[in-house]
Amino acid sequence: MSTALRREPRWVRWVAPLIVGLLALGSWEWAVRAYEVPPYILPGPVLIGQTLLRDWGTLSTSLWVTLQITFAALAVAATLGLALAVLFAQSRAIEISLFPYAVILQVTPIVAIAPLIIIWADDVRLALLICAWIVAFFPILSNTTVGLNSADANLQDLFRLYGATRWQVLTRLRLPSAMPFFLAGLRISGGLALIGAIVAEFVAGTGGRASGLAYRILEAGYQLQIPRMFAALVLVSATGIAIFGALSWLSYLLLRRWHESAGAGESG
């Protein structure tokens, strides 16, 4: 890609957005104070930060619940997506028969089916997990399917020349070829799993013993505790960013030695 884009020193990539963020927060705080906006309309960042610290007890419990659902859904999505993609790669008939249903699952808005799932599953957390899984599943499946079929044609010939078994072709050629695709899918799905978990909890609208961040947002809304709502919102965003960052890092670690996408840093 364009080398000009990659010219700037590394620290600029961190510092520049940071400055923009701080400026935005600063003007937000200033505006809230200057125009004396009441906190139940728009709290300033300082107040939100204070609320976050004050309510950390309840919020962190909810964060933990949401994280558990998100990661469980992501794990199931990754395992099942990978397994199904491998199955598709083995048999074109299976792929043709099943793929449309995966698409249907993908294009149906989760808010529309969440109520049904919540009715069918007797456990709310199980229902949330299923919803998050539905949203997270497709990118992994479709990406990995493409990846498994993207193995270099000459390499496939080479494996055939040496009489490789189906299993050898799968494990030594197709799965490694699919790895960057799978990881790209996983990165998308990480964020989607979180969104799925949050949206489903909004629809469920129930708290109970172990409620997640979405319920905290709803609850704070009902009680007009707007700073707390913002604090929960901040946590959701931060979690999304952290998940994306962690999965990008994982992808980098796994691919850095051989794949172009992970080799941005010119090594000497």
Added chain:
Amino acid sequence: MHGLQAPPLLTLRGVSKRFPTGTLAVEGVDLSLARGDFLALLGPSGCGKSTLLRMIAGLIEPTAGEISFPADREARRSIGFVFQEPTLMPWATALRNVALPLELSGMRRRQAEERAAAMLQRVGLAGFERAYPRALSGGMKMRVSIARALVTNPRLLLMDEPFAALDEITRFRLNNDLLALWQAERFTVVFVTHSVFESVFLAERIVVMAPRPGRIVAELRIPPEDRALPEFRTSATYAAHCREVSHALERAMAEG
């Protein structure tokens, strides 16, 4: 020439290939290859050289004719192939790439890697065992590819324009090294190229092909005593052979 009594390693009789698209890529090719031959297939783009090579390798079936290995049936399953691109697994080190054919045939990893390391040394890549393809130059990748093709000690080595994508300096060096390897070990080679100079430098036998349909139109031999000349590549004899082969190629293209 090669033992009149010994059966040839490879025989092609009336081999043709028509693709489902209707293209007659190869028509009526007769060819015989003795053990230890170095044969160059020379011809313009699209004359069916790759198709012929892939049929010999068993990767595609001829639509007519017969390909046999009279000297020994095992030879069909003992073929090394070098593609125009290095065709390495990017996720594996040079060593793991070279060890692949051995491991696919069931050899234990340790032993396969030992032999792969020895082979890497023979192609001049000692010390690069742990390098990933991305970290190797085009010429080095091609050497890895050649090492991978030779590591099984194949009865027959098929090379499809292996050096076409390389710069001239690298190509000369690889030509020299390939020739040295062949002189030391006398494996049997079919080498596809569209370079007259390369074919004269490398091969004892040069088979000229013409396109539409792809067929053999001439065969020339470079006498061993000429090839043994010191500085063969800059000699007048070399130039004379190149001229001769060029003329054959021109005639082939005029016919086609």
